[in-house]
Amino acid sequence: MMQKLSENILDKFSMDFLRNQVLKNAYGNNDTVIAARDPRVLLVWYLFFGLVPWFVQDTAFLLGCFVLVMITTLLARVAGLVLLLFGVGVFSQTGYLLVVTWLFGGDASAIAPLLVLTLKVATISLASVTVFSGLDPDRLANGLMWFGCPEQLSFSISYAYRILPMLMEEFQNVLLSYRLRGNPPAHDTLTGKIRYLAYQVKIIMAAFYPLMLNTAKRSRTTVEALELRGYRYAAQNKTVRRIKLAGLHLTWDDGIFAAVSVLWVAVTVLLAGLV
Amino acid sequence: MSIIEIKDLCYTYPGAAQPTLRHLDLTVEPGDFLAIVGNNGCGKSTLCKVLNGLIPHFITGTFSGSVKVAGQETLQSDVGSLARRVGYVYQDFENQIVRPTVLDDASYACLNYGMEDYRALGRQALARCGLQGREEEYVWQLSGGQTHLLALAGAVALGPEILILDEPIAQLDPGHADRIYGVLRELNEKWGKTILVIEHHTEYIADYCKHVLLLKEGRVQWLLPTRQALGRVEELRQSNIFPPQVTQAGYALQQQGLLDPAQELPSTVEEGVAAFAPLSRRRLPPETPSRPEPGPEAAALHGVTVAYRSVKGAPRVVFEGLDLTFRKGEKIALIGSNGAGKSTLMKLLVGLLKPNQGTVSLDGTPLRDTKPEALSRRISLVYQNPEEMFIKDSIQADIAYAMQVRGVDRWQEKTNALLERFRLTELADRDGRLLSGGQMRRASLAIGVALNPGILLLDEPTANLDIATRREILRTLRDMKEITDTVVIATHDMQLVCEWAQRIVVLCGGKVVADGTRDQIFGDAALAARVGIRPPEIFAMGRALDQGALCYTVPEFLRQFEGENGV
Numbered sequence: 001m002m003q004k005l006s007e008n009i010l011d012k013f014s015m016d017f018l019r020n021q022v023l024k025n026a027y028g029n030n031d032t033v034i035a036a037r038d039p040r041v042l043l044v045w046y047l048f049f050g051l052v053p054w055f056v057q058d059t060a061f062l063l064g065c066f067v068l069v070m071i072t073t074l075l076a077r078v079a080g081l082v083l084l085l086f087g088v089g090v091f092s093q094t095g096y097l098l099v100v101t102w103l104f105g106g107d108a109s110a111i112a113p114l115l116v117l118t119l120k121v122a123t124i125s126l127a128s129v130t131v132f133s134g135l136d137p138d139r140l141a142n143g144l145m146w147f148g149c150p151e152q153l154s155f156s157i158s159y160a161y162r163i164l165p166m167l168m169e170e171f172q173n174v175l176l177s178y179r180l181r182g183n184p185p186a187h188d189t190l191t192g193k194i195r196y197l198a199y200q201v202k203i204i205m206a207a208f209y210p211l212m213l214n215t216a217k218r219s220r221t222t223v224e225a226l227e228l229r230g231y232r233y234a235a236q237n238k239t240v241r242r243i244k245l246a247g248l249h250l251t252w253d254d255g256i257f258a259a260v261s262v263l264w265v266a267v268t269v270l271l272a273g274l275v
Numbered sequence: 276m277s278i279i280e281i282k283d284l285c286y287t288y289p290g291a292a293q294p295t296l297r298h299l300d301l302t303v304e305p306g307d308f309l310a311i312v313g314n315n316g317c318g319k320s321t322l323c324k325v326l327n328g329l330i331p332h333f334i335t336g337t338f339s340g341s342v343k344v345a346g347q348e349t350l351q352s353d354v355g356s357l358a359r360r361v362g363y364v365y366q367d368f369e370n371q372i373v374r375p376t377v378l379d380d381a382s383y384a385c386l387n388y389g390m391e392d393y394r395a396l397g398r399q400a401l402a403r404c405g406l407q408g409r410e411e412e413y414v415w416q417l418s419g420g421q422t423h424l425l426a427l428a429g430a431v432a433l434g435p436e437i438l439i440l441d442e443p444i445a446q447l448d449p450g451h452a453d454r455i456y457g458v459l460r461e462l463n464e465k466w467g468k469t470i471l472v473i474e475h476h477t478e479y480i481a482d483y484c485k486h487v488l489l490l491k492e493g494r495v496q497w498l499l500p501t502r503q504a505l506g507r508v509e510e511l512r513q514s515n516i517f518p519p520q521v522t523q524a525g526y527a528l529q530q531q532g533l534l535d536p537a538q539e540l541p542s543t544v545e546e547g548v549a550a551f552a553p554l555s556r557r558r559l560p561p562e563t564p565s566r567p568e569p570g571p572e573a574a575a576l577h578g579v580t581v582a583y584r585s586v587k588g589a590p591r592v593v594f595e596g597l598d599l600t601f602r603k604g605e606k607i608a609l610i611g612s613n614g615a616g617k618s619t620l621m622k623l624l625v626g627l628l629k630p631n632q633g634t635v636s637l638d639g640t641p642l643r644d645t646k647p648e649a650l651s652r653r654i655s656l657v658y659q660n661p662e663e664m665f666i667k668d669s670i671q672a673d674i675a676y677a678m679q680v681r682g683v684d685r686w687q688e689k690t691n692a693l694l695e696r697f698r699l700t701e702l703a704d705r706d707g708r709l710l711s712g713g714q715m716r717r718a719s720l721a722i723g724v725a726l727n728p729g730i731l732l733l734d735e736p737t738a739n740l741d742i743a744t745r746r747e748i749l750r751t752l753r754d755m756k757e758i759t760d761t762v763v764i765a766t767h768d769m770q771l772v773c774e775w776a777q778r779i780v781v782l783c784g785g786k787v788v789a790d791g792t793r794d795q796i797f798g799d800a801a802l803a804a805r806v807g808i809r810p811p812e813i814f815a816m817g818r819a820l821d822q823g824a825l826c827y828t829v830p831e832f833l834r835q836f837e838g839e840n841g842v
Contacts, residue, residue: 161375234387234389
């Protein structure tokens with residue numbers, strides 16, 4: 001049973017799965033409420049929810065913010081893997097302290113500050129998750145460009161998403177070469193299992209070398225093609241920037257989204273009695 | 276006025292000892308559809324990069340002479356303005372696509388050059404390249420052929436007068452290849468583009484191109500109308516170019532004195548009918564290659580269903596209830612169009628992919644409980660892309676790796692023997708990635724057979740290779756018959772199928788639609804039309820002369836002319 005389960009988990013975490021999740025995260029949810037927002041509105045929104053929680057200690061306010069970003073995260077239909085990473089991340093930052101304190105009978109005075117810290121981290125992380133995986137990379141890049149980030153940055157973001165699936169597929173194939181031709185240690189006993197794990201880690205590291213060389217070989221064409229397709233020309237051209245940003249429009253829905261967020265925060269502030 | 280005028284062009288790559296182009300002169304008229312042929316390393320790609328200004332503006336080196344493209348002197352121009360006159364599609368076209376969605380990529384260059392109506396231009400280019408209706412799709416949803424059309428659309432969008440394509444159909448099945456050339460023909464005839472292709476599939480040259488340019492050692496050997504050019508069999512062979520099989524047959528008949536030496540050689544099946552029909556022929560008894568007695572089961576799939584996760588929507592089902600058995604000692608070719616599931620089938624057999632339903636078994640035992648690494652002595656897979664098999668920094672280390680980690684007796688000796696057998700001894704210390712296409716392929720074969728597997732799976736062993744190298748691989752495969760028992764090849768290369776395979780399995784829509792000898796498969800015209808496979812040209816030629824003929828190679832075709840009056 002246990003073996004079955006562990007194999008099942010390993011199966012789920014194949015490169016194929018990772019690749020699928022990355023793509024799903026970037027492009028699989030472009031029809032959600034969040035994805036339809038103007039990236040500029042979302043970035044300003046993120047500026048608030050990414051910064052303000054750090055400076056507020058009030059539990060009620062933090063809880064209110066947390067609920068809001070949780071709703072937006074749900075609306076953005078973020079891929080499962082990202083949420084899992086979020087969960088693991090928050091837990092490893094502060095969550096485990098909270099659990100340990102509670103288990104060892106810490107009283108409210110010990111738990112409260114930890115709860116506040118956990119809430120802060122969780123709120124900020126979920127806000128990031130909403131913005132960075134709710135929006136598709138191109139809209140995000142355009143939004144950043146509007147705020148004056150250099151064209152190179154926005155190109156890198158969308159190109160990374162273009163190249164990442166290819167890299168992962170290649171990496172998978174190189175790993176498969178190792179798996180097919182390699183001879184991993186037997187892993188029936190506990191020491192065997194540890195050796196097997198060490199072997200796997202070693203193989204994953206070794207697989208980066210052929211991956212890098214293959215990528216270098218590929219990128220020769222990409223660099224030439226970018227030159228031919230006017231990438232360098234566009235980076236210095238004001239017209240191109242204007243044309244690219246012309247695609248950004250504020251709509252009533254953006255207004256509603258902003259209004260609801262402001263209202264929510266206002267109500268939270270009132271309830272928390274901060275004013 | 277000529278659209279391309281090159282005078283006394285010499286070019287040496289930075290750091291190279293020898294010039295790549297030597298005193299090259301060339302004139303191309305507007306509206307031409309020109310095939311550029313030549314040996315590996317004769318400067319075909321270099322010439323094309325001279326035309327779009329990448330040389331000397333982006334790749335430096337020693338450059339002399341004058342190159343005038345669409346009235347512009349390339350030296351006085353820059354890459355940007357030349358890119359609007361000359362579109363370029365690379366051989367590894369996937370790496371040319373930089374945007375995630377189809378329309379975005381097609382209009383990317385137009386946007387970069389600040390054209391206000393970039394989206395409309397992108398749409399127009401997609402329509403001209405036969406991709407309308409796919410504007411909003413993501414690039415990884417496209418098949419290989421469609422990706423190539425997208426790369427072409429990206430070049431067409433800028434409205435260049437000249438389009439250059441480097442080996443456009445190297446990895447495609449005949450259906451997709453026809454589509455690419457159909458699009459090119461329309462761009463040429465309807466939209467007046469001048470088209471240059473680097474191509475060694477001479478059958479396609481015969482069908483589509485107007486002129487042929489032979490490059491040899493960095494010089495123009497000649498530029499002739501297609502039929503005349505393809506008739507120069509000897510000169511082409513010296514440059515490792517193999518004329519269409521019909522032309523080869525005509526040439527052989529001329530040599531035997533059966534065909535008038537003054538007559539222009541046929542290059543297409545229609546011309547072949549005109550040339551060969553008057554000759555006296557005899558009907559040959561159908562020759563059936565003896566199929567060996569079916570051995571015990573080597574590998575089998577029972578009721579196998581496989582689906583891939585997709586980014587959006589329902590998973591893509593590749594196989595549904597597939598049943599297939601391979602027997603010991605068989606030489607099997609697995610054919611079917613791009614995306615028919617050939618690679619998936621191979622991955623299933625080596626245990627890299629687990630079926631959602633059904634069982635895969637090897638020598639009668641199911642794979643489910645076996646780890647892939649434990650299988651590698653019994654079955655081995657050589658990838659389509661040999662680069663992914665090179666995990667060490669020299670091919671010697673790569674070949675040795677599997678034996679070394681398993682502590683095989685005398686592995687050094689065995690490695691040296693393999694290097695010798697695959698003619699790689701001289702290259703033993705080189706990194707596999709830096710070898711030429713054919714050498715890379717030989718190295719990957721050597722890696723594949725290192726552990727002496729009972730079953731060898733080869734995924735497209737001849738893709739991306741020129742004809743001469745393909746022949747070499749075919750020879751290597753024949754040599755290997757003694758090392759490995761059962762061999763399965765997934766391929767589009769029908770000449771390879773006809774000359775090598777004893778059993779042919781046709782996959783289509785996730786099912787085995789046909790399974791038999793070459794006569795059974797290619798003799799069934801309805802089947803070929805349905806699944807988009809095409810027998811070698813000489814087979815069609817034989818059929819055009821005689822409905823019942825079944826000949827697969829040029830010598831087999833020629834035999835019918837050896838009569839009492841023959842040689």
